[in-house]
Amino acid sequence: MTDKSFDIFRSEYTRELTRISEQKMELPELKYFLDTQYLWACCKADHKPQTVVLGTGIPEELVIAAGAVPYWLTGGSLGSISWSDELVPRDTDPVSRSVLGYIHQPDGADFSGSLFIIPLVSDSMRKIAYLLSQQGRRLCLVDIPPQREKKSSERFFERQMLQMTRAVSTHTGARTTKRSLISAVRQVTRARTTLREFLNISSDRTDIISPAARMLVQDSYYRTSDLEGWTYSLRALTAQTAGLARRYARMQNRPCVAVMGSPIVFPNYKIPFLIEEAGMDLTDTVDSSVLKQHLRHSSKALRGTRDRIIRNIASEWYSADGSSAFVSSDTLYRYVSWLVQSKNIEGVVYHVLKGQIEPDFELERFEELFSQLGIPLFRLETDYQYQDIEQLRIRLEAFCEMLVQKRYKEVRKAK
DSSP, X not given: OHHHHHHHHHHHHHHHHHHHHTSOOOOTTHHHHHHHHHHHHHSOTXXXXXXXXXXXXXXXHHHHHTTOOEEEEOOOOSGGGGGGTTTSOTTSOHHHHHHHHHHTOTTSOOOTTOEEEEEOOSHHHHHHHHHHHHTTOEEEEEOOOSOTTOHHHHHHHHXXXXXHHHHHHHHHTOOOOHHHHHHHHHHHHHHHHHHHHHHHHHTTOTTTSOHHHHHHHHHGGGTOSOHHHHHHHHHHHHHHHHHHHHHSOOOOOSOEEEEEESOOOTTOOHHHHHHHHTTOEEEEEEOTTGGGGGOOOOTGGGOSOHHHHHXXXXXXXXXXXXXXXXXXXXXXXXXXHHHHHXXXXXXXXXXXXXXXXXXXXXXXXXXXXXXXXXXXXXXXXXXXXXXXXXXXXXXXXXHHHHHHHHHHHHHHHHO
8 A cells, every 4th residue: 555655646746747748849858857756756765854844934044054955835736635634634735734644755755854844834833843743843933923013023923933943953963053054044044045047037938948947946945955956956947948048039929928826836737738738838937935036135134143144034025925914915916916917917817726725815815806807716626636637627628718809809900
């Protein structure tokens, strides 16, 4: 039974990786990122992660400065859900079930000595934290104040980050210093800047690199154990993409759409594949982690004592955080407003995973925004199962046809 479950889990990754690699792309450097995803998922029998982060809602530069390589668990796998069936109710959101399943994977990575950093961004994360504490796991809980406008909230979060950094440093046995903080910030900033450059160059060049491949590269940030090597390889991929963009004229006749809402995590890429098959180009994805790519700590933030720098990093992170922990995600709203007005986005697919109610709380605000801008929005609710593919395909094809008709009417009106 264990071998069969792992075969299902592994085949899920290899199937999607093969599907992406078989797309016609003249990008040899893409292989590095395909390999990164495969090695993370399928070659971990003897791996013992030191510091595990659930989700993406903490400043990883502080973890790195404290001597750890963050091992991210972000969900994404239908196969891993089966290993959490006895731990949580069936209607629990698929991300939480997938994360728990991976932790309890038979013959998988050994988490017995791991420190789990858990940002409490939702009720599901609180439940996961409770389950892991009952199992005797070593936890570092990060409580994110939900009302950002209060100055006391920012101070509270700064104290949380000081405590987290100390906890990681104690666990690793490495001393967090001013030098290690500045070095970690520079390392992470280089990676984020390179990722942003790649996404900017490739966002409207689906003729050169497919949306699924772009998303895989973006997701691989959370799969690598060598951030410097990852950054170097991404620079090479960015250069290849830019070179092809100069050689080939952009041919665009499909409606451009953005996806936002619940994060789409590899290997569950049925949504980007369906959008492409329905006749649309997925040019941008917006989720709770997207603002991280734009965060660059000011030079002023890196001055002062070690604890002062930690507080400064925490303060700038908290101001930019777009996670579901907040009662109202104004930073994400402002980013989306800028994005749809600065790019040629003709429609928005609002992706909601069953069991995740947080995106739906924000939906009304975005519906009003897109209505004012004349951009159609399509709410799509699904989970990690594949039984609904044909139903979703029909609905997405109808959405595409509506965008085509809207474009046609606008062209006729302009004449």
